Amino acid sequence: MTRLSGRVAILTGGAKGIGRHYAGALAKEGARLMIADVADGKEVAAEIARDHGANSVASVVTDVSDEKAVKALVAGTMERFGKIDILVNNAALFAPLAEQKFTEMDTALWDRVMAINVRGVFLMAKHVAPHMIAQKYGKIINISSGTVARGIPNFAHYVTSKGAVTAFTRSISRELGEYNICVNNLAPGFTLSDSVIQENPGHLEHSRQPSIVRRALKRDEYPADLLGALIFLASAESDFVTGQTIAVDGGATNN
Numbered sequence: 001m002t003r004l005s006g007r008v009a010i011l012t013g014g015a016k017g018i019g020r021h022y023a024g025a026l027a028k029e030g031a032r033l034m035i036a037d038v039a040d041g042k043e044v045a046a047e048i049a050r051d052h053g054a055n056s057v058a059s060v061v062t063d064v065s066d067e068k069a070v071k072a073l074v075a076g077t078m079e080r081f082g083k084i085d086i087l088v089n090n091a092a093l094f095a096p097l098a099e100q101k102f103t104e105m106d107t108a109l110w111d112r113v114m115a116i117n118v119r120g121v122f123l124m125a126k127h128v129a130p131h132m133i134a135q136k137y138g139k140i141i142n143i144s145s146g147t148v149a150r151g152i153p154n155f156a157h158y159v160t161s162k163g164a165v166t167a168f169t170r171s172i173s174r175e176l177g178e179y180n181i182c183v184n185n186l187a188p189g190f191t192l193s194d195s196v197i198q199e200n201p202g203h204l205e206h207s208r209q210p211s212i213v214r215r216a217l218k219r220d221e222y223p224a225d226l227l228g229a230l231i232f233l234a235s236a237e238s239d240f241v242t243g244q245t246i247a248v249d250g251g252a253t254n255n
Contacts, residue, residue: 002030003235008081010034012064013091015041017195021223026189027052034077036062064091064120076128086234087128090119090144094158095195102156110157117161133179141233142169144185146249173243182242184233189249191221216251
């Protein structure tokens with residue numbers, strides 16, 4: 001018996017980057033999966049369907065910052081799979097962001113980062129939670145960041161957005177606990193995902209070695225390093241864990 005057998009999950013930002021690895025891990029553990037992304041997730045869905053069956057996965061192009069689109073996503077998941085047990089709020093604007101002093105940041109870019117990284121998490125949780133409340137069970141996993149614990153320069157928009165996600169998780173975990181819904185943060189360190197490597201080689205070059213220096217485990221971090229914690233938070237193994245941030249960063253965050 002796989003750990004997520006019989007469960008239904010929505011994964012935002014699941015078409016590429018780390019999200020693609022999350023999708024494979026959730027499906028491998030038996031979850032039926034709705035992949036939502038601004039990018040087309042059909043290729044990922046086809047791979048999962050080939051390995052786990054046509055009824056195991058669906059995908060939809062969705063902008064999580066658009067409430068109408070979020071409502072349609074949640075309704076479509078309910079129509080396709082009949083319930084929602086797990087929400088992984090992975091969609092975020094990070095990979096293409098250039099390092100920039102906050103005094104020079106364009107206000108429209110700041111607002112776009114907040115719209116995707118914060119409002120998107122809020123909207124997904126807002127519209128998924130009622131279905132979890134009705135069944136008195138659910139797992140909401142918000143993807144935060146190790147940068148929140150220490151702050152890093154020239155990424156104030158991203159770090160601030162992930163700090164908001166961390167606080168939001170703590171707050172709604174208090175509201176949803178009475179319904180047996182667990183809400184936690186998964187906080188990766190600087191991870192060598194395909195998206196970062198392909199979309200922002202400058203940031204990769206600047207951040208890779210300092211990230212290794214900060215770690216107790218002196219090596220690069222890869223998407224595969226995050227999958228154990230993800231499945232733990234999605235499964236019954238974490239049924240008495242809520243409001244927490246699990247840092248998976250090789251010990252860079254040590255508190």
